[in-house]
Amino acid sequence: MIRYFTAGESHGPALSAIVEGMPAGIFVTPEEINKQLARRQQGHGRGGRMKIETDKAEILSGIRFGKTIGSPISMVIRNRDWENWTTTMSQFEKPDKTCAKITIPRPGHADLAGRIKYGFDDIRPVIERSSARETAARVAAGTLSRVFLKALGIEIGSYISAIGSAAESSPDKQLALLLREGAEAVATQADLSPVRMLQKTTEAQALAAIDAASERGDTLGGIIEIFITGVPPGFGSYVQHDRRLDAALAAAIISIQAIKGVEIGTAFENAGKPGSEVHDEFYLSREEGVFRKTNRSGGLEGSMSSGQTIHLRAAMKPISSLVTPLQSFDIETLQPTPSRFERSDTCAVPAAGVVTEAVLAPVIANALLEKLGGDHLDEIRQRLDLYRENLRKTFRA
Ligand code: EPS
Numbered sequence: 001m002i003r004y005f006t007a008g009e010s011h012g013p014a015l016s017a018i019v020e021g022m023p024a025g026i027f028v029t030p031e032e033i034n035k036q037l038a039r040r041q042q043g044h045g046r047g048g049r050m051k052i053e054t055d056k057a058e059i060l061s062g063i064r065f066g067k068t069i070g071s072p073i074s075m076v077i078r079n080r081d082w083e084n085w086t087t088t089m090s091q092f093e094k095p096d097k098t099c100a101k102i103t104i105p106r107p108g109h110a111d112l113a114g115r116i117k118y119g120f121d122d123i124r125p126v127i128e129r130s131s132a133r134e135t136a137a138r139v140a141a142g143t144l145s146r147v148f149l150k151a152l153g154i155e156i157g158s159y160i161s162a163i164g165s166a167a168e169s170s171p172d173k174q175l176a177l178l179l180r181e182g183a184e185a186v187a188t189q190a191d192l193s194p195v196r197m198l199q200k201t202t203e204a205q206a207l208a209a210i211d212a213a214s215e216r217g218d219t220l221g222g223i224i225e226i227f228i229t230g231v232p233p234g235f236g237s238y239v240q241h242d243r244r245l246d247a248a249l250a251a252a253i254i255s256i257q258a259i260k261g262v263e264i265g266t267a268f269e270n271a272g273k274p275g276s277e278v279h280d281e282f283y284l285s286r287e288e289g290v291f292r293k294t295n296r297s298g299g300l301e302g303s304m305s306s307g308q309t310i311h312l313r314a315a316m317k318p319i320s321s322l323v324t325p326l327q328s329f330d331i332e333t334l335q336p337t338p339s340r341f342e343r344s345d346t347c348a349v350p351a352a353g354v355v356t357e358a359v360l361a362p363v364i365a366n367a368l369l370e371k372l373g374g375d376h377l378d379e380i381r382q383r384l385d386l387y388r389e390n391l392r393k394t395f396r397a
Helices: 028-040 082-086 111-118 122-130 130-152 173-181 183-190 201-213 245-254 265-271 350-370 378-395
Strands: 003-007 014-020 073-080 155-165 222-229 259-264 283-285 290-292 312-315 328-329 336-338
Touching: 003 130, 014 130, 028 130, 028 350, 073 130, 111 122, 130 155, 130 350, 155 183, 155 201, 155 350, 173 183, 183 222, 183 350, 222 350, 245 259, 245 312, 245 350, 259 265, 312 350, 350 378
Parallel strands: none
Antiparallel strands: 003 014, 014 073, 155 222, 222 312, 259 312, 283 290, 328 336
């Protein structure tokens, strides 16, 4: 069972992650982790922090001669910005008079609920840990599972289908062709766009929308399309609530900062249609065995993988730190006051797509380990090859 924890404040010395339960024998390079961290920093509409940081992971344990050894893997991502925050975020010195308390919560962020929960008289500690900065550590941690899955022919990729009102007309044949290569082909193609979109017309509309939002001191959210290819049928289980794969996948996505909606396949569209226009009917052929001509279920049936491409959709709310203030109040004076601006992004939807890929990898890796077990990549690969071989012989017309 793969588990991970992250630690670190946005403006503290560093972020860190500990990943427990990775099987042994997986080839890991800092370059692969740093490639994913670099992907997370991209995107038109990212804020000033991305000009300060060049996120890189320092691996401190769990790897020998380039391969995992089954023990916990710990990593650190230094915050270059820390040198500008050593007073405000001092660990042991007492706050000096230059360290102004934050007493005006940002509507939409963790500020007010966090202050109430912990009873702080200064909202700074809430801002620091609730920041989307933490997702850098999650990308580092999730990349280990991503590499493990890739070695077994399972790939994860995403692209952005909407930013603000700029939304693609419908997934076109380009997406189908990319998915035939594997989900990473979708991510690679999306990465060529400054907003990680596949359609040039939608990209142009999104770039204009982001610039217009920035001009008026506003922010934008959007929709992320996530795909997982190569997952055989039968991962997850319907027998207990905490073994349902769709629930675990949805929970991982919803746990990302600013993600407020998750959809499996075209669930909300399906909800408005009769079953006869929704359920993916079964067909048989000698070459493919059982196949379907549609995938409205998003590759998940009865909370198990169906063997089709897993397709999830995520809705990201517009970032909560606006240059143009919203109505707020001062928690000390209880006087109405405009919200304060905390440096941020105009739009971080492209980056959030990279984060969704990283947080889903451990979920799929755990579903694979639950189904097949194993402590070393070679042992697990043998078991998966046998499972796939048996599937190839099943339901052959
Ligand atoms: C982010 C780091 C943060 C924010 C942003 C994303 O850095 P800083 O607070 O120093 O500017 O820019 O965080 C948010 C959008 C948020 O709402 O918390 C990052 O590394 O992704």
